[in-house]
Amino acid sequence: MPAHVIVLHRWTDSYADYASYLDHSALRVSYVTTARARPVLPDAAAGVRVVPSTEDRGAVRGAVGELVALHGRPDRIVALHEVDLDVAAELREDLGVPGETPAGLHPFRDKLAMTRRLAARDVPVPAAEPAPDHRAVAGFARRHGWPVILKPVRGTASSDVTRLDDTTDLDAYVFPPDLPLMVQAYLPHAVLHVDGIVDGGDLRVWRASRYVNTCLDFARGAALGSAEIDDPVLLKSIGEFTRRAVLAMSADPWVFHLELFASDDGTDPVFHVLEVGARPGGAEVPFVWREVHGVDLMAATVDVQMGRPLPDHSPGAEPDAEEGAYGGWLLVPTPAARPCRVLAATSRTGAADGPYAERLPTPGGYLADLPGYEHSGARFRFRGRTSAEVEGAITRTLRHLDFRCEPVDPARPARVVVVASGGRAYREYALRDAAAHGRVLAVGDTTPDWESPYLTAHQVVDTGDVDALTRAVSGLLESDSGPAGLLTWSEVHLERTARAAARLGLAHMTPEAVRNCRDKLRTRQLLERAGLPSARYTVVRSLAEAHEAAAAIGYPVVLKPRALAGSSGVVLARSPADLDEVHRHAAGAAFAGLDALDGLMVEEYLDGPEISLDSVVLSGEVHCVNLARKRIGYPPFFEEVGHLVSPWRQEPWADELTDIVTRVHAALGVTAGVTHAELRLTAGGPRLVELNGRLGGDFIPLLGRLATGVDLTAAALDASLGVVPDLRPTRDRCAAVRFLYPEQDGTVDRLDVSAARAVPGVERAVALAEAGQSLLLPPRGVVPRLAAVIATGDDAAACDRVLDEAVSRIHVRVIPAEER
Numbered sequence: 001m002p003a004h005v006i007v008l009h010r011w012t013d014s015y016a017d018y019a020s021y022l023d024h025s026a027l028r029v030s031y032v033t034t035a036r037a038r039p040v041l042p043d044a045a046a047g048v049r050v051v052p053s054t055e056d057r058g059a060v061r062g063a064v065g066e067l068v069a070l071h072g073r074p075d076r077i078v079a080l081h082e083v084d085l086d087v088a089a090e091l092r093e094d095l096g097v098p099g100e101t102p103a104g105l106h107p108f109r110d111k112l113a114m115t116r117r118l119a120a121r122d123v124p125v126p127a128a129e130p131a132p133d134h135r136a137v138a139g140f141a142r143r144h145g146w147p148v149i150l151k152p153v154r155g156t157a158s159s160d161v162t163r164l165d166d167t168t169d170l171d172a173y174v175f176p177p178d179l180p181l182m183v184q185a186y187l188p189h190a191v192l193h194v195d196g197i198v199d200g201g202d203l204r205v206w207r208a209s210r211y212v213n214t215c216l217d218f219a220r221g222a223a224l225g226s227a228e229i230d231d232p233v234l235l236k237s238i239g240e241f242t243r244r245a246v247l248a249m250s251a252d253p254w255v256f257h258l259e260l261f262a263s264d265d266g267t268d269p270v271f272h273v274l275e276v277g278a279r280p281g282g283a284e285v286p287f288v289w290r291e292v293h294g295v296d297l298m299a300a301t302v303d304v305q306m307g308r309p310l311p312d313h314s315p316g317a318e319p320d321a322e323e324g325a326y327g328g329w330l331l332v333p334t335p336a337a338r339p340c341r342v343l344a345a346t347s348r349t350g351a352a353d354g355p356y357a358e359r360l361p362t363p364g365g366y367l368a369d370l371p372g373y374e375h376s377g378a379r380f381r382f383r384g385r386t387s388a389e390v391e392g393a394i395t396r397t398l399r400h401l402d403f404r405c406e407p408v409d410p411a412r413p414a415r416v417v418v419v420a421s422g423g424r425a426y427r428e429y430a431l432r433d434a435a436a437h438g439r440v441l442a443v444g445d446t447t448p449d450w451e452s453p454y455l456t457a458h459q460v461v462d463t464g465d466v467d468a469l470t471r472a473v474s475g476l477l478e479s480d481s482g483p484a485g486l487l488t489w490s491e492v493h494l495e496r497t498a499r500a501a502a503r504l505g506l507a508h509m510t511p512e513a514v515r516n517c518r519d520k521l522r523t524r525q526l527l528e529r530a531g532l533p534s535a536r537y538t539v540v541r542s543l544a545e546a547h548e549a550a551a552a553i554g555y556p557v558v559l560k561p562r563a564l565a566g567s568s569g570v571v572l573a574r575s576p577a578d579l580d581e582v583h584r585h586a587a588g589a590a591f592a593g594l595d596a597l598d599g600l601m602v603e604e605y606l607d608g609p610e611i612s613l614d615s616v617v618l619s620g621e622v623h624c625v626n627l628a629r630k631r632i633g634y635p636p637f638f639e640e641v642g643h644l645v646s647p648w649r650q651e652p653w654a655d656e657l658t659d660i661v662t663r664v665h666a667a668l669g670v671t672a673g674v675t676h677a678e679l680r681l682t683a684g685g686p687r688l689v690e691l692n693g694r695l696g697g698d699f700i701p702l703l704g705r706l707a708t709g710v711d712l713t714a715a716a717l718d719a720s721l722g723v724v725p726d727l728r729p730t731r732d733r734c735a736a737v738r739f740l741y742p743e744q745d746g747t748v749d750r751l752d753v754s755a756a757r758a759v760p761g762v763e764r765a766v767a768l769a770e771a772g773q774s775l776l777l778p779p780r781g782v783v784p785r786l787a788a789v790i791a792t793g794d795d796a797a798a799c800d801r802v803l804d805e806a807v808s809r810i811h812v813r814v815i816p817a818e819e820r
Contacts, residue, residue, distance in 0.1 A: 227391045
């Protein structure tokens with residue numbers, strides 16, 4: 001079996017290119033990550049488990065246990081973020097995996113132990129002691145003087161670091177519970193950082209930089225940056241001191257981030273180690289090294305943790321003076337308390353003396369309250385021929401940056417923008433339910449008509465243009481500082497809505513996850529890689545290839561386009577003759593507004609009852625809500641002629657179903673929103689047909705509300721706001737919908753459903769066609785329905801009796817096509 005590697009991952013940006021570091025075709029590479037970080041992982045992952053936080057040791061251990069059960073004990077465990085090093089070391093020790101253990105990592109993560117090790121090897125460090133209480137700090141200050149620095153013994157990014165100037169500050173300070181602290185002498189010197197690689201018992205490559213402000217300043221709201229140093233005299237001194245410091249910590253191969261106090265910038269500076277980490281530098285350091293110097297510190301760290309030899313670097317390599325050889329970076333915190341709305345964010349990118357790369361939020365978008373340098377309000381990277389050029393560019397960027405935000409006021413009413421409200425017959429109930437739950441705004445291609453009573457505001461825009469859609473949503477939301485959300489229940493608009501939400505920082509399924517759901521080939525591939533039971537499949541591009549695939553899979557088989565909707569082009573072939581008959585229908589199918597993508601799917605036919613399961617997903621946690629039992633007609637086509645929502649939690653397959661659906665969401669990267677999963681209950685257990693990243697159609701959410709009291713439309717609004725909805729059922733009944741079809745192709749002459757509405761137990765009867773409308777049965781037409789009748793009852797049989805009676809009272813006349 002290929003070696004199994006487990007990666008702990010938490011970044012949402014492309015700090016690490018795992019696909020280039022680890023050969024996913026030769027290794028089984030699985031990941032433990034968070035909902036936000038999931039989208040950047042390689043498609044070829046052998047398995048992915050989503051946890052609330054990679055700092056949640058219990059959740060991480062549980063996820064690793066699942067991956068071990070699936071792929072076996074890992075041969076290596078990789079963790080690149082400083083905060084994840086501890087749990088990775090613990091897991092290695094527990095599982096007997098080679099690599100850094102807690103004992104080896106301790107002096108790098110425990111800053112008191114770090115100080116003691118360096119001091120024991122005659123490397124200068126500021127005086128430091130444990131700080132359990134006020135008395136200990138006061139005693140330290142008497143011996144070493146004020147001010148002093150209080151900091152966590154194990155911490156990162158200057159979180160919870162405090163400067164105390166005198167006894168008054170100390171008296172006012174409240175020690176955080178369950179957070180071991182240390183007190184350190186304050187040194188009023190410049191702070192440098194040195195990054196590099198140790199190999200063969202010596203420095204192999206390194207860069208030294210001077211901070212613009214300090215990490216502590218950044219924690220207090222100031223900008224933070226750094227520029228690489230080009231002074232050869234100073235660099236010589238820094239290099240000699242760095243060699244002493246890092247070799248005092250370890251002569252093994254490792255990637256380091258060293259922070260130093262420098263007493264002056266002259267020819268004879270005095271250095272003290274602030275701290276040293278056994279990992280690449282944070283902020284923009286990994287990007288600058290890759291983009292300016294062509295060295296990937298993350299790749300080197302993976303090599304170390306995999307036990308592989310490091311690439312060859314010249315010993316003691318220092319920056320050269322070639323054009324573009326010096327780099328720098330800048331982080332600007334958000335100028336308002338988060339969560340906040342961005343009013344302006346413009347810089348000088350593109351100017352000859354400006355940054356070469358930036359990450360700015362979208363004006364009109366929202367910034368959540370997230371920790372870490374990568375979630376800074378604005379991020380910039382620079383290159384220049386000298387340190388002065390880089391420093392000047394940083395200064396100019398700060399001077400010209402227009403970055404303004406306003407806090408989101410949670411006391412203000414929330415607003416949710418709905419993209420493309422849909423047809424009245426099928427979606428008016430949803431818009432009505434949404435308006436009853438909160439303030440609804442709309443973006444669409446046409447002026448609202450029947451939707452108007454339910455809307456607070458609207459904007460007409462070309463919804464096929466993501467830029468225009470994003471601007472329209474932002475414009476609708478700009479007049480108020482309250483919470484905001486964005487959603488669509490339209491399959492056609494789902495991916496563009498996801499892209500607009502990503503630009504605006506609004507809670508939504510990611511564009512990557514939408515594509516994973518929409519493209520049925522990607523769905524099958526990802527389920528296969530995750531080890532989830534699915535259907536055998538092949539993608540084909542001709543009838544001959546379809547015959548070959550069907551013979552290999554075994555009849556019966558299903559043909560379907562890769563990315564349409566509404567069962568368009570989905571057909572069953574029970575024999576080669578059937579395949580000849582239906583292939584043209586599948587290959588020629590279309591759905592307005594959707595690209596079918598290249599090729600047809602030929603899939604194993606999953607025999608058994610077909611169901612759908614609606615779920616609400618928040619931060620990767622899947623809440624399974626309503627189950628509908630499908631009624632399928634017009635074989636060999638999969639026309640959905642009705643649905644029944646009924647109690648299901650006590651079914652023998654219920655637990656396996658919820659487990660499969662939860663794991664499918666993780667495999668496809670679906671970590672937010674309301675979803676509609678379609679499955680078959682086969683003899684081998686539940687199997688996924690497809691997962692849709694939006695509210696179900698065919699009145700299924702309405703059936704769920706009638707049967708259980710859970711309002712999925714309201715839940716979709718709450719999920720778009722990042723709010724946990726109320727999913728507690730208040731009743732346990734049955735609700736069903738039956739669709740009425742013409743007996744043959746024809747034109748509607750008369751349709752009256754009023755008598756059906758009078759039948760006791762009918763919740764509603766809806767006309768879906770109108771006089772003069774032509775209806776063609778499958779395969780010639782798409783969803784040629786005359787009417788829908790919705791009923792409730794204590795059980796399925798009661799619903800069927802009501803539906804039988806109601807359908808018999810519908811007055812309809814369809815003129816057959818041959819009579820026209």
